[in-house]
Amino acid sequence: MQCKTVRKNRIRISAMVAGGVVLLSIGMSGAQAAMKVRQSNGLLNSLIMPKFFKDNGIEVGGWMNGGATLNPGHSQFGYNGPVTFSDRANQAQFNQFNLFLRRNVVNVDNSWDLGFRADFMFGTDSIFTQAYGNPNADVNTGVPLTNRGDWDLNILNVGRNYGVALPQAFVEIYAPIANGLTIKVGHFYTPIGYESVPAPNNFFYSHAYTTQYGEPFTHTGVLTTYNVDKNIMFKSGAITGSGTGGWDGSFNRQMSNWGGIGSMTYTTDDKRSSLNVAGTGSHTSARNNAFWGMYSIVAKHMITRKTHMILQHDHGYADNVLTLANPGGSQAQWYGINMHLYQDVLNDLSIGFRGEWFRDRDGFSVTSPGRVSAATNANADGSFNSFAVHGAGALSLAMPADYFAITFGANWKPAKRLKIDPKALQQFNVRPNIRYDVAHSLGQEAYLPFGGRKDQVLFSIDFTMPF
DSSP: OOOOOHHHHHHHHHHHHHOOOOOOOOOOOOTTTTTTTSSSSSHHHHHOOOHHHHTTHHHHEEEEEEEEEOOHHHHHHHTTTTSSSSBBBBBBEEEEEEEEEEEEEOTTTTEEEEEEEEEEEETTTTGGSSSOSSSSSSTTTBOSSOOOOOSSTSSOOTTTTTTEEEEOOEEEEEEOOOTEEEEEEEEEEOOOOOOOGGGGOOOOSSSSHHHISOOSSEEEEEEEEEESSEEEEEEEEEEEEETTTSSOOOOSSTTTOOEEEEEEEOOTTSSEEEEEEEEEEEEETTEEEEEEEEEEEEEEEEETEEEEEEEEEEEEEEEEESSOTTTOOOOEEEEEEEEEEEEEEEETTEEEEEEEEEEETTTSSSOOOHHHHHHHHEEETTEEEEEEGGBSSOOBBOOSEEEEEEEEEEEEHHHHHOOOOOOGTTTEEEEEEEEEEEESSSSSSSTTTTTSSSEEEEEEEEEEEOO
């Protein structure tokens, strides 16, 4: 289980947040896949920011997100099986209250520039973006680990579901070298994949298996960005602080376990199509040199000005890890394909579809319920328990399986339709969804991860308000 946070580390973390250090390029998403999503409409800046901050491009902002999911079937511990973020069955949840302080780096002219960003998140989604890359047990040996790190794992855990995360804390430097080089140093969201953690960036309330189980959420390290020309962009860097191959690392554990990260993006001249290939590769941990890595391929295309399609394929590997398929240790693999299709119907309404197949070949990647696994820690006596089920020793399920999911949904911004003028409400977004999941065991044993069933239907609605 997560170790107790030492008081001096809480003070240090609070000071870092107060001082502010963190910024990430927000990905494209939803029917606005070709547009940059705004995270702040300037309300907080106009109310509380001093003139000095405004004059120097320093901003404060954020968003709130919450919703509810109806699960007509049975659920385990009140959760929707391996489905995460919208994971509470028949309950409302406050997913994200996110605050950020940032200064966007200015990458123009021939001048050096310095930027930063720091994010604070409270809500039920916090546990999925904490620096839990130092696991509760060594993935190669199974030995329980009681000292998981104290970056943000233990700042605040309220009951079964609510907590705090510090998902980003970095500085960014622009160097006027050739076409311009941007260097990010610190803790930041991964550039890999299509969906992301921040609620305003995603079309759907729930996430694909690929996002939750096939990719990292955050990294600690260095990431450089270089635009070769108007069509080609490269990212490359080094990541550390993690006992799971550089995924979700912190600042004070596994710091000697360095690995690599990189991506290449090609965008057509008309900006209607793009292809991104990204991945990581690292030793699993400072204790074991076995390889842990993955790659992701994301293709985007604007079929028409109002119709957007995204195709994604991920494939991950972890060598010499303990799995249900081979408890003696073997290579684990996970891979899948998902497709997104979005249509702008009206100027305030978009509809979307997501379909996915994800294979957890060895029962290593996907867990059900996902929150119970993320909240499971090791005790000094070698036992395990999860605060997501009130400290009970019940652990989540896992088994080699194929997962299939289809999701239909809509994004509606009522301020446009209702002609509401206040700027604070212009980006208020309502997202109704319906989702169907089914799992098929890859072995002879039946696998029933959805509260004792092999499939489930979820009806959900959530609300996002940037500020």
